[in-house]
Amino acid sequence: MKKMVCPQCKIAAMYVKNEAGERRLVYVTSEGEVVPKKEDESLEGFNLEEVFCLGCSWHGSPKRLVRY
Numbered sequence: 001m002k003k004m005v006c007p008q009c010k011i012a013a014m015y016v017k018n019e020a021g022e023r024r025l026v027y028v029t030s031e032g033e034v035v036p037k038k039e040d041e042s043l044e045g046f047n048l049e050e051v052f053c054l055g056c057s058w059h060g061s062p063k064r065l066v067r068y
Contacts, residue, residue: 002030004065006053012068013037013054016046026051028062 003012004027015023016034024046025037034048052059 001027001035003068004028004030004032004062005068006055006058007064007066008058009053009056010066010068011053011055014051014062015054016043016048016051018046023052025054028065030067032062034062 005012012027014026014028016026017023024041024043026034026043027037028034028051034043034051036043049061050059051062
């Protein structure tokens with residue numbers, strides 16, 4: 001699986017949030033699919049339209065990530 005990276009700091013580790021503000025660690029594949037870092041975790045109830053970078057302050061659409 002090829003991972004997309006942050007356009008600002010170039011790391012692949014991202015997270016998404018739900019309405020309660022809880023975070024779930026994710027990666028974004030080169031096909032633009034948001035997948036959980038831990039395969040046994042569900043992304044149900046999490047907003048997959050906005051991802052946040054773990055390395056810097058960048059956040060935005062998974063479609064704006066850079067191919068590595």
